[in-house]
Amino acid sequence: MQPIVVDAMGGDNAPSVIVEGARAAIELGIRVELVGDPARIENAGDIVVHKALEVIGMADEPGRAVRTLKDSSIVRAAERVRDGHAGAMVSAGNTGAVAAAALLRMKRLRGVNRPAIATTLPVPGRTPKILLDSGAMADCQPGWLHQFAQMGSAFTQVRYEVDQPRVGLVSIGEEPEKGNQLVKEAHQLLADDSSLNFVGNVEGRDVLSGDVDVLVADGFTGNVILKTLEGTIKFLVDQIVTALTAEGAAEIGAQALGHLAPIAAELNPDAVGGAMLLGVNGVAIISHGSASPTAITNACQLAKDMVDRNLVGELSAAVSGN
Amino acid sequence: MQPIVVDAMGGDNAPSVIVEGARAAIELGIRVELVGDPARIENAGDIVVHKALEVIGMADEPGRAVRTLKDSSIVRAAERVRDGHAGAMVSAGNTGAVAAAALLRMKRLRGVNRPAIATTLPVPGRTPKILLDSGAMADCQPGWLHQFAQMGSAFTQVRYEVDQPRVGLVSIGEEPEKGNQLVKEAHQLLADDSSLNFVGNVEGRDVLSGDVDVLVADGFTGNVILKTLEGTIKFLVDQIVTALTAEGAAEIGAQALGHLAPIAAELNPDAVGGAMLLGVNGVAIISHGSASPTAITNACQLAKDMVDRNLVGELSAAVSGN
Numbered sequence: 001m002q003p004i005v006v007d008a009m010g011g012d013n014a015p016s017v018i019v020e021g022a023r024a025a026i027e028l029g030i031r032v033e034l035v036g037d038p039a040r041i042e043n044a045g046d047i048v049v050h051k052a053l054e055v056i057g058m059a060d061e062p063g064r065a066v067r068t069l070k071d072s073s074i075v076r077a078a079e080r081v082r083d084g085h086a087g088a089m090v091s092a093g094n095t096g097a098v099a100a101a102a103l104l105r106m107k108r109l110r111g112v113n114r115p116a117i118a119t120t121l122p123v124p125g126r127t128p129k130i131l132l133d134s135g136a137m138a139d140c141q142p143g144w145l146h147q148f149a150q151m152g153s154a155f156t157q158v159r160y161e162v163d164q165p166r167v168g169l170v171s172i173g174e175e176p177e178k179g180n181q182l183v184k185e186a187h188q189l190l191a192d193d194s195s196l197n198f199v200g201n202v203e204g205r206d207v208l209s210g211d212v213d214v215l216v217a218d219g220f221t222g223n224v225i226l227k228t229l230e231g232t233i234k235f236l237v238d239q240i241v242t243a244l245t246a247e248g249a250a251e252i253g254a255q256a257l258g259h260l261a262p263i264a265a266e267l268n269p270d271a272v273g274g275a276m277l278l279g280v281n282g283v284a285i286i287s288h289g290s291a292s293p294t295a296i297t298n299a300c301q302l303a304k305d306m307v308d309r310n311l312v313g314e315l316s317a318a319v320s321g322n
Numbered sequence: 323m324q325p326i327v328v329d330a331m332g333g334d335n336a337p338s339v340i341v342e343g344a345r346a347a348i349e350l351g352i353r354v355e356l357v358g359d360p361a362r363i364e365n366a367g368d369i370v371v372h373k374a375l376e377v378i379g380m381a382d383e384p385g386r387a388v389r390t391l392k393d394s395s396i397v398r399a400a401e402r403v404r405d406g407h408a409g410a411m412v413s414a415g416n417t418g419a420v421a422a423a424a425l426l427r428m429k430r431l432r433g434v435n436r437p438a439i440a441t442t443l444p445v446p447g448r449t450p451k452i453l454l455d456s457g458a459m460a461d462c463q464p465g466w467l468h469q470f471a472q473m474g475s476a477f478t479q480v481r482y483e484v485d486q487p488r489v490g491l492v493s494i495g496e497e498p499e500k501g502n503q504l505v506k507e508a509h510q511l512l513a514d515d516s517s518l519n520f521v522g523n524v525e526g527r528d529v530l531s532g533d534v535d536v537l538v539a540d541g542f543t544g545n546v547i548l549k550t551l552e553g554t555i556k557f558l559v560d561q562i563v564t565a566l567t568a569e570g571a572a573e574i575g576a577q578a579l580g581h582l583a584p585i586a587a588e589l590n591p592d593a594v595g596g597a598m599l600l601g602v603n604g605v606a607i608i609s610h611g612s613a614s615p616t617a618i619t620n621a622c623q624l625a626k627d628m629v630d631r632n633l634v635g636e637l638s639a640a641v642s643g644n
Contacts (some may be wrong), residue, residue: 021323061499101432126559138502172457172545179384194446204549207491221546223494227526228547232554236532239446239585242560249581256578259571260399263561 001031004303004316005086006296008036008044009055009073010093012289016224017215021296028297029278030304031140034072035080035098062096066104074098076211078105081282086301088283090274092291094100097152097279098284099136104204106282109312109318114140115279116148116219117286122268123183123208130156131207133219134226135274142185147319151200151278152214158311159276159302168202168212170221174240176201182218190216195318206229233267273298276306278315282308283288323353326625327408328360328618330366331377331395332415334611337363340414343618344369350619352626357395357402374398380611384418384497388426398418399428403604410605410625412596414613420606421458421599428604429464431634436462436543437601438470439608440477441548445530446588452478452487453540456597461532462540464507465634469641471512471520473534473600476640480631481624482535482597490524490534492543498523503640504540512538517640526550555589558606596621598628 006022008015015036022032023045034041052179054072056065066075074093078101080086091098103115116133118216123129132152137144147169156165169187170178175191176187178201188196202210208224219226240260244253266272273295274287283306285299328344330337332584337358344354345367355370356363361372378387389524396415398599400423401500402408413420417439425437438455448590454474459466471489477489491509498509500523512520524532529547539547562582566575588595595617605628607621 011595057480057573060418105529129403136498138494143614172542172548173548175401178460179542183542203553204551205553205556207550207553218502220494220505221543224492224526224543225546225550227494228550229526229554231525231527231529231531232551236555236585242581243581243585244578246581249578252574253581255574256566256571256581257425259575259578260562263558263565298447 001032001307002085004088004300005033005035005077005080005089006074006300007077007089007091007093008034008041008049009113010091011291014092016043017291017293018296019043020321021293022300024297026294028168028301030300032300033086038059038085046205050076056094056097056234058094058095060094061085062094064092066100074101074304075105078102078284080108082282085306086182090287090296090299090303092287092289094298095135095286098286100282102277102282102284104241106280106284109279109281109316109319112279112314113147114144114279117275118150118152118278120272120274121229122269122272123266124263127160127162127213128272129207129213129215131217131222131226132278133216133217133222134265135219135223136277137219139220140182142182144191145182145186145216146189146193149196149216150216150318151315152216153196154314155276155278155311156213158309158314162213164197165213166199166211167196167214167216168206168210169213170217171201172203174201174203180183205283221307237264271298273302281312283311323408323629324409325353325355326622327355327357327402327411328433328622329411329413330356330363330371331500332413333609333613336414338365338616339613339615341365343388343613343615344622349476350623352622353620355408357399358416359435372398372402378416378419379441380416382416382419383424386415386441387416387419388422394599395421397427400424400606401484403606404428408630410474410607412607412618412621412625414609414611417608418455420608423601424602424606426606428602428606431601431638431641432603433602433638435469436466437599438473439597440474441597441601443529443551444589444591444594444596446585449482449484449528449535450594451535451537453539453544453548455539455544455601457541457545459541459600462504464487464504464511467504467508467538467540468511468515471518471536471642473637474538475518476636477598477633478535478601480628480636484535486519487535488531488533489518489536489538490521490522490528491546492537492539493523494525494585495526496523528555559586592617593620595624603634605633
């Protein structure tokens with residue numbers, strides 16, 4: 001199998017933290033190579049570093065950055081996948097730029113209208129849920145949401161070996177006639193597609209607790225959900241830690257936090273490695289900008305698994321019914 | 323001042339819980355009357371009950387229900403405000419039906435394009451935030467979002483005596499060019515309105531922790547945010563309580579939960595009474611379907627305050643610049 005190529009320069013703590021994660025992946029037996037500026041990478045050891053001297057910043061406008069920074073690590077990583085030198089790419093860099101580079105270099109999968117970012121939502125004690133699109137396409141058409149459902153379903157089967165994943169359409173009421181115009185039209189398309197296990201509309205309150213495996217939304221709504229979820233968890237955890245470490249609470253607080261640690265561990269996004277760009281002709285994983293070495297290692301493992309299990313072929317088959 | 327009229331029949335635990343909350347409001351010195359079916363109300367004591375023999379169910383289609391169930395408690399309550407017999411209405415019934423009845427009976431405030439539901443988001447240790455629209459209008463135009471910003475700002479000034487409330491537009495990035503088409507166009511309108519203290523785009527992660535007082539969104543996005551927030555808090559609280567009451571944790575768990583109780587109390591939606599329908603010619607408060615007696619009492623107090631402080635006049639002035 002071809003190596004996984006990791007963008008050494010992407011992420012808040014690049015390159016050192018990224019390289020540390022890549023090294024740990026190699027110790028697990030995964031073939032990994034890096035792309036980046038060798039002069040700035042100090043801890044690569046004997047990992048191959050493919051030279052790319054430009055860096056796309058986290059705040060750069062994605063489309064423009066990909067067009068103008070052709071020797072950037074993100075663009076070069078996508079090219080290595082396109083050219084068959086790498087089986088998959090992993091980047092913790094600018095999300096939009098990774099999506100744009102993958103789309104422009106690897107191209108869309110045949111039959112796909114638009115790619116989508118599939119984010120894994122960890123749910124303590126249960127199989128994670130997949131939310132897509134979580135930010136690639138802010139304005140969507142009903143048919144794109146239909147394909148997101150097909151791709152999300154196929155991805156969930158490949159990744160979690162869930163048979164017939166339950167697909168829900170995010171709306172503001174369970175009844176088919178609830179929602180905005182986009183969702184009402186998409187509902188009909190999903191309901192008419194017998195290849196899907198469509199369970200109907202789901203609401204924001206079902207994101208973590210609902211009996212659903214795949215949550216389908218346009219990229220604007222999906223991104224708002226994802227960030228509301230992250231922000232709420234962070235806010236509550238901060239409040240709880242403050243209350244349990246306050247003077248007077250410290251003694252029992254430490255023990256209580258010990259009991260809560262397993263929940264926090266399961267909610268930690270590092271455990272899932274990164275989000276998956278679905279609908280391009282290759283495997284591309286977008287890790288969180290604040291990804292730890294563990295997140296990068298997990299992303300490499302996920303990338304390898306998705307290549308081994310032929311994710312791209314399964315996605316292609318899932319949308320070819322259109 | 324005219325009495326506050328309370329829909330005795332609306333809510334999961336109506337009428338007894340609703341009536342209990344209304345009685346407590348009267349003990350606080352607030353004039354309250356009820357609307358509902360006297361034969362089903364057992365604990366009204368000497369509160370005036372205006373007869374309305376029909377009931378709109380929580381799952382009824384709002385528009386149709388309001389048109390056909392003319393002797394329902396929700397419709398009659400709205401008529402009492404319209405006719406000047408009541409200063410404001412409070413209902414824990416079907417949200418869409420309360421909005422539709424208020425709109426059809428009280429009519430829009432002059433100059434308002436569409437009404438919006440303003441929900442109070444409690445934030446432990448800080449002034450709550452206002453989110454609107456949280457579900458009245460699923461498909462919006464940029465100009466409506468502009469008015470939501472004006473009404474939300476005026477409401478926040480009246481309710482929380484915040485000077486120059488900071489208004490944020492919910493999007494998927496802070497930069498003005500981020501977002502869907504609706505948000506990008508609305509951004510320009512808000513930025514050009516010097517009557518607003520517009521702080522720019524805010525993201526889902528800012529909903530609880532951001533430096534913003536008013537969050538503006540279309541009703542689809544707002545409702546998804548609200549329910550994601552509620553669902554995430556409930557999910558986490560359930561997980562924490564389970565972990566801290568498990569065998570082995572029970573001893574320290576009880577103490578730890580005692581330390582966390584103040585946070586839970588501040589997040590309790592009962593404390594805020596209900597959401598406010600803005601943009602109709604009267605004060606209408608929509609309480610949660612699961613409202614407790616305390617929630618109804620607080621809603622009555624809020625209704626009285628908003629009448630005393632001339633909310634409707636202030637809203638009218640805020641939008642009249644259009």
